[in-house]
Amino acid sequence: MSLLDAPQVRRFLALTGQRLPVMQAPVGSAASPALAAAVARAGGLGGLAITWTGPADSAEAIRRAGEGAEGGVLFANFVLHFPCENFEAVLATGIPVVTLSWGIDAGRIDRAKRAGARVGVQVGNAAGARKARAAGADFLIAQGVEAGGHVQSTTPLAALLPAVLQEAGDLPVLAAGGIATGAAIARAIGAGAAGAVLGTRFVATREASAHDDYKAALVAAGSGDTVLTGCFNLGWPDTQSRVLRNDTLTEWESEGCPQAPGRPGEGDIVFRVGEVAVPRYSDTAPVPGAVGAIRSACLYAGTGVGEIAAVEPADELVRRLWREAEAADGGRMN
Ligand SMILES: Cc1cc2nc3c(=O)[nH]c(=O)nc-3n(C[C@H](O)[C@H](O)[C@H](O)COP(=O)(O)O)c2cc1C
Structure with missing residues (x-):
């Protein structure tokens, strides 16, 4: 049986329209239009961390990502700790998916949904999941403490995911934090996730807008680093x-x-x-x-960094990760 047949995966793919349940996390300045486009083109969910970009530049970045995405699905992420003055300009582009992190704002969720977007909310605990669902989120992202970047959670993903699933009801829940291999994607889906979110792994790609020495440091690092x-x-x-x-x-x-x-x-x-x-x-x-x-x-960098062996083109990476996920045995998250 394909992982694509898991009911929660089917529900998520039907919600967003993407082909594979793999999402590139909004990796700050590293999330270039070229990276978002490559991930979307390969069937994943590719996106931009758009919080700090002015309204006109935001629209232009989304336009450029859309040009390379070849009909694939894109998202825009807002970190609600900051003012997000481009929110309306981003919605006006018709972006199909919006994700929110570091805050739960029912008004913004409602506004994005009325503009036609599906809305995901990244949470770090069960209370956040409950609140995000009540606020109208279409899907949740459970960010475990293993995650690279700013971390909301204090809980390892293996414990957080079941707690978030319990609060999510029928909302799809994606797993984030320390995931960098196909086997880890398969384990997350086996544990009930509707897909996996990978941040650090996508920074080490050709298209990411990160300095070459940063990418080389990710390739060289071990899991304990x-x-x-x-x-x-x-x-x-x-x-x-x-x-x-x-x-x-x-x-x-x-x-x-x-x-x-x-x-x-x-x-x-x-x-x-x-x-x-x-x-x-x-x-x-x-x-x-x-x-x-x-x-x-x-x-x-997240704890999965030890699994990164090379800087790869992002579309090939998505396809390889998915082949490896399908070939993996599944098994327990650890
Ligand atoms: C370089 C980098 C930048 C990030 N910037 C953002 C961001 O702008 N907005 C956000 O919601 N999350 C951000 N994150 C966190 C991701 O959303 C996600 O939770 C994390 O990358 C998952 O863990 P992983 O890196 O181990 O795959 C960032 C992560 C990294 C590695």
Whole structure:
């Protein structure tokens, strides 16, 4: 039997119209239109982390992704901690799927649905799942503590997923956090997920808008090389993010994790992108064209990073992951 025959997978694919239950997470600045297009073209759900983009640029990025998507399904993600001033401009493009994270806003969910979009909400615990369902979400994303980037959850995915499924009723639930292989996708579906969301794995693709040294660090890293920390909090204080261990983090820890402005190397510029200088402890990940100490910057990564063996074209990656998921035995999440 194909994983595509699982009832929860069928429901999710019917909801969004994509062919495969694989979603590329909204990986901040790394989520380029080319990446979103490649994932969508291969049958997955590809998308843009559009929170920090102005209205006109947002519409242009979605247009460019749509051009390469060849009819595949795209989403736009909003991190509700920030103002999201482009919300209406993004809906006006007719984007078929919107995802929300770091907040549950019934008004925005209703507005997006009235504009014709399906709405997914990323949650980190059962209470969030209950609230998102009550607020009208069409599907949920359970983000386990293994996830790369900013992490809402304190619970491992294997424990979080059943708790979220219990609250979700008949809403499809996607699993996120530490997933980087076809076997892990199969395990998530075997545990009741309607699909899997992969972030870090898609940063290490040809199309991702991440600096080559960041991609190389992901390929070189082992599974024990990530840390959930409040170290890189310039830009978004009081949050935890999962990153690769590097010299900035190790020196900060060795001084007892002091608060700003008393941190070692505070105010140093770690890299520059054109005129923009990015200081140590910034939550900005290095993009192509960045110049400086790239490996000392904030390099987001989930615990699945040890499974990444190469930088691959994203469409080939989606197809390979799916072949491997179908070939996997399934079995328990661990
Ligand atoms: C580089 C990077 C940037 C991210 N930026 C966002 C974002 O803008 N919005 C969001 O909702 N999640 C963001 N996330 C978290 C993802 O939505 C997702 O939960 C996570 O990538 C899943 O874990 P994985 O990286 O282990 O696959 C980001 C993750 C990474 C790795």
